Every structure is written in structure tokens, then in C-alpha cells.
Amino acid sequence: MIIVNIDVMMAKRKISSGELAQKIGITPANLSILKNQKAKAVRFSTLNDICKALDCQPGDILEYKED
Amino acid sequence: MKYQSIIIRWSKIATLLFIAMVLVGDIFGFIITQYICYIWAAKFDAVSLAGLSVVYYLGTVGTYVILFSLLKLLSNMGKDIVFERTNIKLMNIIAYTFVAVALDCLVGGFIWSGSFILAVLALFLALVVQSVRVVFDKAITMKEELDLTI
Numbered sequence: 001m002i003i004v005n006i007d008v009m010m011a012k013r014k015i016s017s018g019e020l021a022q023k024i025g026i027t028p029a030n031l032s033i034l035k036n037q038k039a040k041a042v043r044f045s046t047l048n049d050i051c052k053a054l055d056c057q058p059g060d061i062l063e064y065k066e067d
Numbered sequence: 068m069k070y071q072s073i074i075i076r077w078s079k080i081a082t083l084l085f086i087a088m089v090l091v092g093d094i095f096g097f098i099i100t101q102y103i104c105y106i107w108a109a110k111f112d113a114v115s116l117a118g119l120s121v122v123y124y125l126g127t128v129g130t131y132v133i134l135f136s137l138l139k140l141l142s143n144m145g146k147d148i149v150f151e152r153t154n155i156k157l158m159n160i161i162a163y164t165f166v167a168v169a170l171d172c173l174v175g176g177f178i179w180s181g182s183f184i185l186a187v188l189a190l191f192l193a194l195v196v197q198s199v200r201v202v203f204d205k206a207i208t209m210k211e212e213l214d215l216t217i
Contacts, residue, residue: 039217
């Protein structure tokens, strides 16, 4: 399964959920879905915005783990 | 949108009319069953009449379940509750009740052969409702996936 490690990157960059949601233009509720591993898919545009806001690579946020 | 709400309103009115018709059918059930048994089926024994009455009233109970479920379904559509699991449940109830009514009519067919046609018709309607339910189920799954796409 794919794990979203967005909260780890957020802690590294010292950025709050509200601030990140505002920067990437999604609602805090949707960011929460992403953080809680509830999301079924992530758009490339959203991934692009997250990487831009957190100054990181997609691999820093997404991780594959054996089920 | 206005066009859709007009269709829903008229469908609700039609459903209420059908409920009223079944209610009238229930009230005069004893006359209708006698008519079917003596005139259509040409059976004059008490056992046939009693059997047909049981089949008839069980059929009307099923019809009430179907019509009230349909009314709730139309009410949900009117409130823009479309792709929800509650509608799937209602369609399931309608489809399975149609199957139950078909079985009921099948039993009635042994007393009055015309009831076999009603059984086939009820099974056909169950098939239609079940097919619509599958389409709705797929649509709900797709909507849920879309809702969880960030």
C-alpha cells in the first residue's frame, strides 16, 4: 500500500495544516483525508502543489509498504 | 432541473394513486377474490377461495412494501439524495419484494392460471430494478472514489 508521509514533511518544514492547505489551495478537510491515509487517489496537480509548498520530491511524501 | 422535479412530483402523485388503488383493492378484496375464483378460475370450492384470498392479500402486502419504498426513493431524489447507499437498500427491498410477489403469484397460479403471467411480470420487474440497482451501485462507488481524490 501507498503511505502518505505528508505530516513528516510538514513537521520538517514547520508548517501547519491550515497554512499548507491554504498554500496548495485545498480544504483542510481534504488535507486531513490525505494525512489520515483515507485518500483513494492524488492528482498530479495537487502533488505538484504539495511538493512546491514543502520544497520536496514526490518520493519524500509517498512511500510504498507491503500490505 | 425544473423538468426533473416535475417528473418526480408526478411520479410521487402516481405512486400515491397506486397506493390508494391497492387500499381499495384491499377493502373490496373479498369480492375481487370471489370474482376471480368463481368467474375467471371457475372453481367453486371453499379451499380454492381461501387459498386465493391468502395469495391475494399477501400480494397486496408486497405491493404496499414496493410502493412505499418507491415513494421514499422518489422523496430522496426530490431532496437531491441520489447517489447514496440508502437508495441502494430501497432498490434491493423493491427487487426482493418483487421476487416474493412473483413466488406468491406462482402459488396462486395453481388456483387461477392467469396468476402465472403476473408471476412472470413480477420477475421481469425484479430484473429491471436489480439492473438499475447495479448501475447505481457502480455510480456510488465511482462517486466515493472521486470524493476521495485529492
